[in-house]
Amino acid sequence: MMMLHIDIEKKLGNFSLQVKTDIAGERTGIFGESGSGKSTLVHLISGLIEPDKGEIMLDGEYLFSSRKKINMAAERRRIAIVFQQAMLFPHMDVKANLMYGYKRCRPENRLIKAEALVDLLQLQPLLGRGVENLSGGEKQRVALGRAVLANPRLLLMDEPLSALDDALRFQIIPYLRSVGEKFGIPYLFISHSLTEMQLMTDHILEIKNGRSLDGTTPEQLARKRMAQSPNGYLNLLRLSSPRHEHGLLAYQWGKNSLLVSAGEPAEESLFELSSREIILFKKHPEAISARNLLECTVTEMFESDSRIGIVLSVNGEKLVAEIVRSASEELNITPGSTLFAAIKASSFRVLA
Numbered sequence: 592m593m594m595l596h597i598d599i600e601k602k603l604g605n606f607s608l609q610v611k612t613d614i615a616g617e618r619t620g621i622f623g624e625s626g627s628g629k630s631t632l633v634h635l636i637s638g639l640i641e642p643d644k645g646e647i648m649l650d651g652e653y654l655f656s657s658r659k660k661i662n663m664a665a666e667r668r669r670i671a672i673v674f675q676q677a678m679l680f681p682h683m684d685v686k687a688n689l690m691y692g693y694k695r696c697r698p699e700n701r702l703i704k705a706e707a708l709v710d711l712l713q714l715q716p717l718l719g720r721g722v723e724n725l726s727g728g729e730k731q732r733v734a735l736g737r738a739v740l741a742n743p744r745l746l747l748m749d750e751p752l753s754a755l756d757d758a759l760r761f762q763i764i765p766y767l768r769s770v771g772e773k774f775g776i777p778y779l780f781i782s783h784s785l786t787e788m789q790l791m792t793d794h795i796l797e798i799k800n801g802r803s804l805d806g807t808t809p810e811q812l813a814r815k816r817m818a819q820s821p822n823g824y825l826n827l828l829r830l831s832s833p834r835h836e837h838g839l840l841a842y843q844w845g846k847n848s849l850l851v852s853a854g855e856p857a858e859e860s861l862f863e864l865s866s867r868e869i870i871l872f873k874k875h876p877e878a879i880s881a882r883n884l885l886e887c888t889v890t891e892m893f894e895s896d897s898r899i900g901i902v903l904s905v906n907g908e909k910l911v912a913e914i915v916r917s918a919s920e921e922l923n924i925t926p927g928s929t930l931f932a933a934i935k936a937s938s939f940r941v942l943a
């Protein structure tokens with residue numbers, strides 16, 4: 592398992608970064624508002640800038656130590672970065688861009704081969720092309736390929752999706768995940784999007800005003816932020832095998848069927864559903880306009896400011912709804928309660 596120990600300080604103009612943390616795991620997120628210091632941290636880990644003091648250790652090896660006067664050169668750290676802007680070499684074609692890091696990596700470290708990666712990222716049709724006329728998403732796939740082919744010990748992805756539109760962002764996420772899974776490269780995924788965190792990471796380091804907070808998980812963070820966030824808690828649902836039904840699409844969601852009005856039918860699609868779009872009933876309502884009425888069991892409840900999050904099991908599938916405290920008291924909702932959840936077909940937003 593990848594182990595990264597960070598205990599550093601860095602001043603840049605009026606901004607000061609002070610991060611002390613231990614990261615263990617293959618899929619870690621660095622989450623924080625714009626300007627909180629995420630990119631600065633990425634630059635410090637990769638060796639693009641030098642801390643004022645402290646130490647950085649990767650898998651037991653010092654990358655930096657002010658006490659021991661160690662500052663390993665960036666190219667020797669074997670840490671690759673994918674940036675928000677792909678930053679490909681404009682004078683090289685796609686293939687030359689891809690092979691750039693591979694050629695510079697020591698032969699004994701060349702475990703990931705170009706053929707396997709080109710397959711995985713579906714880059715074959717692009718290989719002979721120049722990089723100027725690639726689309727934004729294609730550029731990002733090439734940049735990812737170049738980073739992975741450098742056979743790094745650690746991959747840093749600094750908001751790799753932020754410059755892309757929504758549809759493209761969610762098409763690229765499976766590629767980003769698969770390089771970690773198929774090639775076993777641990778990564779730090781940096782973003783200010785909680786949805787991206789939920790899809791890409793298991794653990795999160797949160798940065799606020801240049802300071803690191805206690806470690807958390809995407810689930811804990813989503814719960815904590817439910818009340819303040821304009822869309823509440825965003826449920827991510829993978830729905831499959833749609834059939835046309837009365838002008839809507841009937842998808843399978845585990846053992847359940849859901850009627851949805853958005854999206855083009857595809858074998859599997861990813862949807863988001865806000866906790867605020869779910870209406871809970873204590874008894875079965877006789878006649879309602881919402882197209883989905885699901886019988887469910889309360890498995891857990893949590894607080895987020897004045898709101899109560901209700902974690903529901905719908906035939907084994909998880910859903911989080913949100914109500915105000917007075918409603919939870921009036922309906923006498925407790926773990927174990929049976930409820931009916933009503934959801935309009937138009938409440939589902941398709942992501943990919």
Ligand code: ADP
Pocket residue numbers: 603604605606623624625626627628629630631632
């Ligand atoms: P994030 O990636 O989380 O958006 P950054 O790490 O890019 O944040 O920046 C954190 C803060 O540091 C910002 O306020 C930014 O203006 C400041 N900053 C970054 N680089 C420099 C620099 N070279 N000189 C002065 N201030 C800087």
Ligand code: MG
Pocket residue numbers: 629630631749750
């Ligand atoms: Mg940044």
